[in-house]
Amino acid sequence: MTFEPIGEVPEAIIEIARPIQGEAELDEIVEMVAQKRLVLLGEATHGTHEFYDLRAALTRRLISKHGFAGVAVEGDWPDSLRVDRFVRGQATDDDHSIFALGGFERFPRWMWRNDDVSAFVEWLQGFNAALPADQRCGFYGVDLYSLHTSMHAVLQYLDENDPAAAARARRQYACFDHAAGDPHEYGLQAEIGLGPRCENEVVAVLVELQRRKAARSGRSPSGDAWFHAMQQANVVRNAEQYYRMMFAGRTASWNLRDTHMADTIDLIAQHLGRGGVPAKLVIWAHNSHVGDGRATEMGDAGQLTVGQIVRQRHPSETALVGFTTYHGNVIAAHDWDEPPDRAQVQPAIEGSWEYLFHDAALPRFYMTSGSMRRVIGERIERLERAIGVVYRPETERGSHYFHARMADQFDFVIHVDATRGVEPIDPVDAPEPPAEADLPETYPTGV
Numbered sequence: 001m002t003f004e005p006i007g008e009v010p011e012a013i014i015e016i017a018r019p020i021q022g023e024a025e026l027d028e029i030v031e032m033v034a035q036k037r038l039v040l041l042g043e044a045t046h047g048t049h050e051f052y053d054l055r056a057a058l059t060r061r062l063i064s065k066h067g068f069a070g071v072a073v074e075g076d077w078p079d080s081l082r083v084d085r086f087v088r089g090q091a092t093d094d095d096h097s098i099f100a101l102g103g104f105e106r107f108p109r110w111m112w113r114n115d116d117v118s119a120f121v122e123w124l125q126g127f128n129a130a131l132p133a134d135q136r137c138g139f140y141g142v143d144l145y146s147l148h149t150s151m152h153a154v155l156q157y158l159d160e161n162d163p164a165a166a167a168r169a170r171r172q173y174a175c176f177d178h179a180a181g182d183p184h185e186y187g188l189q190a191e192i193g194l195g196p197r198c199e200n201e202v203v204a205v206l207v208e209l210q211r212r213k214a215a216r217s218g219r220s221p222s223g224d225a226w227f228h229a230m231q232q233a234n235v236v237r238n239a240e241q242y243y244r245m246m247f248a249g250r251t252a253s254w255n256l257r258d259t260h261m262a263d264t265i266d267l268i269a270q271h272l273g274r275g276g277v278p279a280k281l282v283i284w285a286h287n288s289h290v291g292d293g294r295a296t297e298m299g300d301a302g303q304l305t306v307g308q309i310v311r312q313r314h315p316s317e318t319a320l321v322g323f324t325t326y327h328g329n330v331i332a333a334h335d336w337d338e339p340p341d342r343a344q345v346q347p348a349i350e351g352s353w354e355y356l357f358h359d360a361a362l363p364r365f366y367m368t369s370g371s372m373r374r375v376i377g378e379r380i381e382r383l384e385r386a387i388g389v390v391y392r393p394e395t396e397r398g399s400h401y402f403h404a405r406m407a408d409q410f411d412f413v414i415h416v417d418a419t420r421g422v423e424p425i426d427p428v429d430a431p432e433p434p435a436e437a438d439l440p441e442t443y444p445t446g447v
Contacts, residue, residue, distance in 0.1 A: 012375045012376060013356065013357060013359065013360035013367075013375075013376075014360050014361075014362070015375055016367050016368075016371035016372065016374070016375045017357075017360055017362055017365035017366070017367055017415075018365055018366050018367065019362050019363075019364070019365045020364045020365055020366060020414070025366070026054075026057055026058060026061065027061065029058060029321075029366055029412065029414075030058055030061040030062060030065070030066070032319075032368075032412070033058075033062075033319040033321065033411075033412070034061075034062060034065070034066040036280075036317055036318055036319040037269070037278065037279075037280045037281070037314065037317040037318075038265065038269070038280070038281055038283065038310055038314060038317055038318045038319070039058075039062060039068070039280075039281070039282050039283070039318075039319045039321070040282075040283040040285065040290040040306065040307055040310070040318070040319065040320050040321065041055045041058060041059070041282060041283065041284055041290065041321050041323075042285065042286060042287035042289075042290035042291065042320070042321060042322045042323050042410070043055070043284075043285075043286055043287060043323050044286075044287050044322075044323050044324050044325055044385060044386060044387060045325075045330045045332065045345075045386075045387035045388070045391075046108065046111050046286060046332070046387070046388050046389045046447070047110060047111070047114075047330045047331030047332050047340070047387075047389070047421050047422050048325065048328075048330055048331075048419045048420070048421060048422065049116060049419065049420050049421060049422045049423070050323075050325070050364075050416040050419045050420070051323045051325075051416070051419070052114065052116035052117060052120075052422055053116050054323070054414060054416070055284055055323075056116060056117075056119070056120040056123075058282075058321075059071060059120070059282045059284075060120070060123060060127075062280075062282055063124070063127065063137050063282070064127060066280070067280060068137065068279075068280040068281060068282050069137055069138065069272045069279035069280055069281065070137060070138040070139070070140055070268055070269075070272050070279060070281045070282070071124075071137065071138070071139050071140070071281070071282050071283075071284065072140045072141075072142045072264070072265055072268055072281055072282070072283045072284070073112070073139070073140070073141055073142065073283070073284045073285070074141075074142065074143055074261070074284060074285035074286060074289065075104065075111075075112055075141035075142075075143055076141045076143050076144075076145055076146040076149070076235075077140070077141045077142075077143075077146060077150065077228075077231055077232060077235050077264075078103065078141075078146050078149045078150055078153055078232065079103035079104045079105075079112070079141055079146070079149075080103070080139055080140050080141030081103070081140075081141070081153075081228060082094070082100055082101075082102065082103035083097075083100045083101060083103070083121055083139045084138050084139045084140060085100075086099075086100035086121065086125055087100075087121060087124040087125045087128055087136070087137070087138070087139050088128060088133070088136045088138060089125070089128060089129060089133070089136070096122070097117075097118045097119075097121035097122040097125065098113075098118050098425055100121060101113050101117065101118060101121065101425070106145075107333075107336070107337050107389070108333065108340065108389040109424070109425075109426055110331050110340050110422060110424035110425075110426070110428075111389060113424060113425040113426060114331075114422040114423055114424050114425060115422065115423040115424075115425065116422055116423075118425060121139070124137060124139065138268075138272065140264075140268050142260075142261040142264040142265060142268075142283070142285075143257070143260075143261065144235050144238045144239045144242055144256075144257060144260045144261075145183075145239065145242075146235060146239070147176075147183040147235075147236060147239040147240065147243065148176075148183065150232040150233070150235040150236045150239070151173050151176075151232075151236050153228070153229065153232040154169060154173075154205060154209075154229055154232045154233050154236065155169055155170060155173070157225060157226075157228070157229035157232075158229070161225075165208055168208065169205045169208070172201035172202070172204050172205050173198075173201065173202075173205065173236075175196055175198035175201045176198055183239065183243045184243060184246075186198070186240075186243055186244075187242075187243030187244045187245075187246060187247055190243075190244050197244065198240055199237075199240055199241060202233070202236045202237045202240050203237055205233050205236070206230075206233040206234060206236075206237050209226075209229060209230050209233050210230070227271050231264065231267065234264075234267075235260075238256060238260045241256060242256050242257060242260075251301060251302050251303050254303050254304070255302075255303060255304045258289060258303075258304050258305050258306050258309065259304060259309060261285070261289065261306045262306050262309035262310055262313070265281060265283060265306070265310065266278070266313070268281060269281055283306070285306060286386070286388065286447040287322045287323065287324075287384075287386060288305065288386050288388075288447040289305055289306045289307065289447065290305070290306065290307045290320055290321070290322065290410075291305060291307050291320060291322055291404070291409040291410055292305060292307045292308045292311055292320060292408060292409050292410070293305035293307070293308045294308055294408070295404055295405040295406070295407075295408035295409035296384075296402055296403065296404040296405075296409060297402050297403045297404070298402065307320045307409075307410075319411050319412070320409070320410045320411045320412075321410060321411065321412045321413075321414065322406065322409065322410035322412070322413050322414070323413075323414050323415075323416070324353060324354050324357060324384070324385070324413060324414070324415045324416075325345065325354065325415070325416050325417065325418070325419040326347060326348050326354050326355070326357065326358040326415075326417045326418065327344075327345050327346065327347045327348070327358075327417075327418060327419075328344075328345050328418045328419035328420050328421075329342050329343060329344050329345055329419075329420050329421050330342070330343055330345050330387060330391060330419070330420075330421045331343075331421035331422050331424060331428065332387060332388075332389060332390060332391035332421075333389060333390050333391075334390065334391070334392065335390060336390065339428060340424060340428050341428060342421050342428065343391050343393065343421075344393070345387070345391070345393075345419070346393050346396055348385060349383065349396065349397060349401065351382060351383055352382055352383040352384065352385060352401065353382045353383065353384050353404070353406050354384070354385055354415075356382065357415040357417070358417055362415075362417070363416070363417050363418070364414070364415060364416045364417065365414075365415055366412055366413065366414045366415070367412070367413050367415075368411070368412055369406075369407045369408070369410060369411050369412065369413075372406065372407035372413070373407045376407065378407075379405055379408070380405060380407070381403050381404065381405050382403070382404070382406070383401045383402070383403060383404075384401065384402060384403070384404040384406060384409075385400050385401055386400055386401075386402065386447060387400055388447035389447075
């Protein structure tokens with residue numbers, strides 16, 4: 001890949017950059033994306049206050065003014081379900097958003113257990129309280145790492161609704177018992193032939209739930225509960241495959257994960273839709289998932305992204321919004337399962353998109369992809385920075401940069417030149433509770 005000259009860079013950017021100075025500019029962005037049914041809001045790190053704050057501000061407007069029915073986040077389904085029950089005012093012991101976010105226990109807790117998410121969840125609960133129960137906006141997780149937690153949720157649902165089916169499901173899920181609750185150990189043993197492969201068993205449970213739905217002609221006395229149980233079973237099926245694939249190759253497991261997230265978005269939209277029309281959703285995830293992978297070197301390596309998949313499935317109904325920063329600090333860990341710290345984000349390297357945006361000398365602004373193509377040029381490639389839950393400034397270029405055609409990757413780009421880390425609910429020096437296994441699920445990128 002080569003960089004092409006683009007003339008007087010700062011002047012070109014200033015020509016198309018719309019400074020974000022207050023509420024008016026946020027309203028402008030919302031008016032441009034609100035016509036879409038799926039609005040994907042990214043982040044360049046998993047620990048930057050300004051990204052969370054801006055996403056929340058845009059999302060509040062999309063929900064309150066434009067009828068968006070759900071927020072889908074890069075988190076696990078059962079962890080997010082606790083938040084969903086809180087914001088919908090359903091039976092729960094949680095009396096504040098801080099407690100409702102208590103389901104996010106594994107590394108990295110700060111990604112969702114921070115002041116910005118807490119404030120948004122508290123707002124959503126208050127907004128919903130004035131609405132009829134069937135019109136309240138939901139909160140969902142679209143990731144697939146909760147293998148054992150989701151198995152437990154399926155069994156709990158069947159125990160309450162069909163004890164005989166619960167007994168069959170327990171026999172099928174017992175296939176995982178040899179791995180002692182460690183999904184990575186299961187995946188490794190299954191991949192190298194030292195343990196059983198459980199794909200037939202998890203599919204059988206999913207099929208049983210589907211038959212329950214068909215047997216009732218699409219109607220169930222507790223349809224929302226059935227939907228959650230069905231999705232938990234779907235998570236188990238895809239997680240089982242993911243943990244096997246991660247030992248076979250990074251691209252295959254990445255593609256399964258992002259396809260699962262895109263499928264889950266579509267399932268939520270169908271579930272919340274009315275009259276056969278899918279609902280409007282806001283999606284929060286890292287730029288590496290939100291952006292169109294075909295415009296990056298990830299795509300050149302065969303990796304799919306959520307943004308690419310939903311664009312291809314719903315080409316006229318999708319808006320992809322990326323976020324960038326030049327420098328500041330961020331909450332991140334230096335290594336897997338280590339306590340988070342407030343790390344200094346190095347100034348973006350010369351030749352990167354972030355370096356280009358910094359030269360415009362504006363504290364924060366947004367641009368459309370069309371204006372970028374018009375002024376900067378078609379198919380221009382530069383380096384783009386991505387910081388996940390791990391930040392390693394000592395290997396900045398190799399660990400955190402990739403080539404991208406940003407005007408093709410996103411529909412809108414929001415740049416905040418100087419940023420600071422989120423404020424975690426839990427002390428930053430507190431040890432992170434272990435995940436389901438030692439190897440982190442987002443290894444090696446943390447996004």
